[in-house]
Amino acid sequence: MQPVTLQLPWSHQFQFAGYYAAEMQGYFADEGLEVEILPGLLPGGNSVNVVGEVVFQQAEFGVTRSDLLVHRARGLPVVMLASIMQRSPAAFISLQDFNIQGLEDIGDASVSLPLMLDERGAIIDVEVIAALEKAGVDISSLNNQTPSWDLQDLQQGKTQLMLGFTTDAPYILERRGYQPRVILPEDYGIDVYGDLLFTSEATLREAPQMVAGFRRAAIRGWQYAFEHPEVIADYILQHYPPYEADFDRDFLLNEAMLLQQYIQPDLIEIGYTNIERWQRILNIYREIGLTGPVELEQFIYQVRIAAPSKWYKPTIAVLLILFSLSLLLVFRLFQSRRMLEFQVRYREKRESQLQRQAETDPLTGLDNRRRFNLELETLFWRAQRHQLKLAVILLDIDHFKKINDTFGHPVGDRVLCNLAELCRQALRESDFACRYGGEEFAFLLPDSDLSDAVAIAERLAQSIEDAEIITGDQRVRFTVSMGVAELAPTDENAEQLIHRADVLMYQAKRSGRNSIQSVLSAE
Numbered sequence: 133m134q135p136v137t138l139q140l141p142w143s144h145q146f147q148f149a150g151y152y153a154a155e156m157q158g159y160f161a162d163e164g165l166e167v168e169i170l171p172g173l174l175p176g177g178n179s180v181n182v183v184g185e186v187v188f189q190q191a192e193f194g195v196t197r198s199d200l201l202v203h204r205a206r207g208l209p210v211v212m213l214a215s216i217m218q219r220s221p222a223a224f225i226s227l228q229d230f231n232i233q234g235l236e237d238i239g240d241a242s243v244s245l246p247l248m249l250d251e252r253g254a255i256i257d258v259e260v261i262a263a264l265e266k267a268g269v270d271i272s273s274l275n276n277q278t279p280s281w282d283l284q285d286l287q288q289g290k291t292q293l294m295l296g297f298t299t300d301a302p303y304i305l306e307r308r309g310y311q312p313r314v315i316l317p318e319d320y321g322i323d324v325y326g327d328l329l330f331t332s333e334a335t336l337r338e339a340p341q342m343v344a345g346f347r348r349a350a351i352r353g354w355q356y357a358f359e360h361p362e363v364i365a366d367y368i369l370q371h372y373p374p375y376e377a378d379f380d381r382d383f384l385l386n387e388a389m390l391l392q393q394y395i396q397p398d399l400i401e402i403g404y405t406n407i408e409r410w411q412r413i414l415n416i417y418r419e420i421g422l423t424g425p426v427e428l429e430q431f432i433y434q435v436r437i438a439a440p441s442k443w444y445k446p447t448i449a450v451l452l453i454l455f456s457l458s459l460l461l462v463f464r465l466f467q468s469r470r471m472l473e474f475q476v477r478y479r480e481k482r483e484s485q486l487q488r489q490a491e492t493d494p495l496t497g498l499d500n501r502r503r504f505n506l507e508l509e510t511l512f513w514r515a516q517r518h519q520l521k522l523a524v525i526l527l528d529i530d531h532f533k534k535i536n537d538t539f540g541h542p543v544g545d546r547v548l549c550n551l552a553e554l555c556r557q558a559l560r561e562s563d564f565a566c567r568y569g570g571e572e573f574a575f576l577l578p579d580s581d582l583s584d585a586v587a588i589a590e591r592l593a594q595s596i597e598d599a600e601i602i603t604g605d606q607r608v609r610f611t612v613s614m615g616v617a618e619l620a621p622t623d624e625n626a627e628q629l630i631h632r633a634d635v636l637m638y639q640a641k642r643s644g645r646n647s648i649q650s651v652l653s654a655e
C-alpha cells in the first residue's frame with residue numbers, strides 16, 4: 133500500500149463525504165493506496181494553507197475552490213483533478229436583524245471577510261473579492277476585521293457579515309434560534325465551481341498511475357456517499373468526529389441533502405469539468421484584475437482512457453458505449469430512487485422535529501401553551517359530546533420574582549425545571565402538563581372531576597413542599613398557588629373552563645398564596 137495524504141480545507145463534515153466513503157469501502161485500497169485524510173481547520177480556529185501543503189508536497193492531494201486558478205496564474209504548479217461541486221456554496225452570511233439585504237448595503241457595518249493575503253501569500257477567497265468588486269463595493273473602505281469563522285460573532289453582533297457555506301451556516305444559526313440572511317456571489321455574476329480536488333505537477337509527473345487511481349477511488353466514494361448518506365454520516369461521527377458541537381448527525385444529513393444542489397450527482401457525472409466554463413471563470417477573475425492568463429490545458433487534468441488498437445477498435449467502442457449507456461441508465465434510476473427515498477424520509481423526520489419544537493417549551497421540555505390549547509379544544513369537545521369528566525389546574529409559583537432576584541436567573545430556571553419534573557411525576561399518563569407562561573403551568577385532566585383534580589393538586593403541592601434546590605451552601609424552597617376547575621354542563625367553550633381556573637388561582641394568591649382553591653368565593 134502506498135501512503136498518501138489528502139489535505140482538506142476545513143473540519144471533517146459531509147462536505148468531504150466522498151473521501152471517507154472511498155476509505156470505508158476500500159476503494160482507495162483497491163488502487164493500492166492508504167490515504168490519510170487531514171482536516172484543514174484546527175481547534176482554536178487556525179486554518180491550514182491547503183495549496184501550500186500540496187505545492188510543497190506535504191500532501192499529495194488537496195481540496196480547495198476556484199482560488200486554485202488564481203494560484204496557477206501566479207505560477208504555482210497546481211493541477212485541477214476533478215470539479216466535485218459544480219457550483220460553489222460559499223456565500224456571505226448575515227442575520228435578518230442587521231438589515232444587510234445585499235452587498236451594496238454594507239456601508240460602515242462591521243464585517244469579517246477573508247480579503248487579505250494570508251501569511252504565506254495565498255489568497256484566501258477570490259469569490260468574495262470578486263463579488264464585492266462586481267457589486268461596486270470599495271474594499272479598502274470596508275470596516276473589516278480578520279475572520280474568526282465563528283458564528284457566535286454574528287450572534288453577539290461583533291460582526292454583521294461573514295463568509296460561510298450555505299450548506300452549513302444557515303442551518304446552524306437557525307438551530308440556535310437566529311434568522312440568517314444569505315447573500316450569494318451568484319447574484320453578482322460570480323458563478324464558479326465549488327470544491328475541487330487537486331494535486332501538484334510534481335506529484336502528477338512522478339506518479340501518474342497513483343494520481344489516476346486516487347481520482348477514480350474518490351469519485352467512486354462520492355457516488356457511494358450520495359447513495360448511502362446515513363452510513364457515511366455515521367462513519368464520519370465514528371472515525372472523524374468533528375470537534376464542533378454543532379456537527380451532529382442531523383447536521384451532517386442536512387448537509388448531505390443540501391450538497392446535492394452543488395454536486396448534482398443525478399445530473400452530472402461527479403468530478404466533471406468543462407474547459408469553456410473555466411475560461412469564463414478565468415475571464416471574470418481577469419476582468420477585475422485578480423489574475424493574468426492561464427494555460428487551461430495545463431491546469432486541467434486530462435482523464436486518460438487506455439485506447440484499444442487494430443481493426444476491432446470501432447466495434448469495441450460502439451459496444452462499450454452501448455454497455456456504458458445502459459449501465460449508466462440503470463445506475464441513475466437506482467440512484468435517483470434511493471436519493472428520493474432518503475429525501476422523503478429526511479423531510480418527514482425534520483418536519484416532525486420542527487413540529488415538536490414548535491410545541492415544546494425549550495427550558496422544561498413540557499408542552500407549550502400552543503400545544504395545550506390544541507389539546508384543550510379536543511378534550512373539551514369530546515367531554516361535552518360524550519358527557520365525560522374533565523378538569524383543569526392552573527398553577528403559579530409564588531414570589532418567583534424574589535427567587536430570581538435573590539438567587540439569580542439560572543437558579544430560577546432550575547426551579548422551573550424541578551417543578552416540571554414534579555408535575556410529570558404527580559400526573560397520570562393520560563393527563564396533560566404544559567408550561568402556560570413564565571412561571572405559570574397548566575394541567576388538563578381527562579376523566580377527572582373536581583375532587584379527583586383537587587387530590588392530584590394536593591399531592592403535587594406536597595411534593596413541592598418537600599422539594600429544595602441546592603445552590604452553593606443555600607437551599608431554595610418555593611410554594612405555589614393553584615386554581616382547580618371542572619367542566620360544567622353549561623360551559624359553552626373551553627375558555628370558560630380555563631377562565632374559572634384562572635379566577636380560582638388568583639383567589640389562591642389573594643388568600644395568602646401556597647394554597648389550592650376549587651370553589652369560587654362570593655366576591
Ligand SMILES: Nc1nc2c(ncn2[C@@H]2O[C@H](COP(=O)(O)OP(=O)(O)OP(=O)(O)O)[C@@H](O)[C@H]2O)c(=O)[nH]1
Pocket residue numbers: 495528529530531532533534536540541542543544545548569570571641645
Ligand atoms: N428564571 C426565570 N424567570 C422567569 C422565566 N419566565 C419568567 N420569569 C420571571 O418570573 C417572574 C414573575 O414575576 P411576577 O409576575 O411578579 O410574579 P411573582 O414574583 O411570582 O409573584 P406572585 O405570582 O404574585 O406570587 C418575573 O420576574 C419573570 O422575569 C424563566 O424562564 N426563567
